[in-house]
Amino acid sequence: MRIFQALRHAALAAALSLGAAAAATAAYPDKPVRLVVNFTPAGPLDLLARLVAERASRELGQTVIVENRAGAGGNIGADVVAKSAPDGYTLLITTDTLATVNPFVYASMPADPFKDLQPVALTGTFNQVLVVQPSLGVRNLADYMAYLRQHGGTYASAGNATPGHLTFESLRQALDLDVTHVPYRGTAPAVNDLLGGQVEAGFLVVPGVLQHIQAGKLVPLAVSGAQRDAALPDVPTIAESGLAQVRDFDTSFGYLLMAPAGVPDEAVQAWQRVLARIYASPEFLERLAALDIAPTFGDAQQAAQWMRTRAARWEKVVAAAGIKP
Numbered sequence: 001m002r003i004f005q006a007l008r009h010a011a012l013a014a015a016l017s018l019g020a021a022a023a024a025t026a027a028y029p030d031k032p033v034r035l036v037v038n039f040t041p042a043g044p045l046d047l048l049a050r051l052v053a054e055r056a057s058r059e060l061g062q063t064v065i066v067e068n069r070a071g072a073g074g075n076i077g078a079d080v081v082a083k084s085a086p087d088g089y090t091l092l093i094t095t096d097t098l099a100t101v102n103p104f105v106y107a108s109m110p111a112d113p114f115k116d117l118q119p120v121a122l123t124g125t126f127n128q129v130l131v132v133q134p135s136l137g138v139r140n141l142a143d144y145m146a147y148l149r150q151h152g153g154t155y156a157s158a159g160n161a162t163p164g165h166l167t168f169e170s171l172r173q174a175l176d177l178d179v180t181h182v183p184y185r186g187t188a189p190a191v192n193d194l195l196g197g198q199v200e201a202g203f204l205v206v207p208g209v210l211q212h213i214q215a216g217k218l219v220p221l222a223v224s225g226a227q228r229d230a231a232l233p234d235v236p237t238i239a240e241s242g243l244a245q246v247r248d249f250d251t252s253f254g255y256l257l258m259a260p261a262g263v264p265d266e267a268v269q270a271w272q273r274v275l276a277r278i279y280a281s282p283e284f285l286e287r288l289a290a291l292d293i294a295p296t297f298g299d300a301q302q303a304a305q306w307m308r309t310r311a312a313r314w315e316k317v318v319a320a321a322g323i324k325p
Contacts, residue, residue: 028266029060029062029270032065033065034084034089038071038093038098039068041068044293048255048288050066052257055281055284059277075098075102078094078258081259082116086260087264087267088270090259091271092259093123094256094258095256097162099117099256101318103315113307118300118304119300120259120303122257123297125225126252127205129204129205129213130171130202130221131204131219132201134217136200140241144221153179154179155200156194157181157202157204158187158190160325161323164205165181165183166251166317167251187204188208191209203224206229206232221235222236224238224252226239226252227252268300279297
């Protein structure tokens, strides 16, 4: 948690120190802002976007309109924003996989997230939790490894190149596991088949499986990030498993606010000031916690660094696994 707090505190200080002079001269925005979500409604990204939009509308004095443009792993919505005027009135909120995974999965992309878009802020991070069928009789990662060595197995994900697929593939490569991927069209059908015993395991978002963990229908073995998940404080991280091969394991994912390349600094700074205030609100942080999103707020420079380091890691995992859309 310390690294998340350090990022957030540094970004808050930087944004707030822009000062009254910058705020006084900022004419932006003088009309509504469109916030494009490049995934479907009702998912964690969409819910985060609507929370941010609601509060940013009050802070900016202009309506922030959320628009869902899903498809192609987020590429369609990203292209809409990349082709928009770089004036700060069309922005994108996306999972970091748009920049850290898609360039290595798709043979071509309509918009280059590193050239046609630019980061404005890091707006949160999230974990996956490794869950298994109770019938496997395992209670920790070492037990699960032993089970797979003897029996092999299957794991579900919400689809090819999704965070759950990538996380499990990263673990499989690190531990040389004998396990077969079964992709689904979303978290809900993956969870349904996991509950029904058609598949045995999965790295899935915590809100999608929490009620089933609490009911004893799924067994949590570990979470994917460097820190334990607030909703599952008794579940260790992969790195805490005691296995030397994964002592530095961390596959937390991030949410990014992005703009068309060349957007005025005035707009970027306005959003950083607004987000600094929003992410300092206890009520907002409570809402994030309910979505199981860690309030890892970072400025444009920190978001860019996040993109670069995560892309370098996922490029290797995707290449080794041969992951395709």
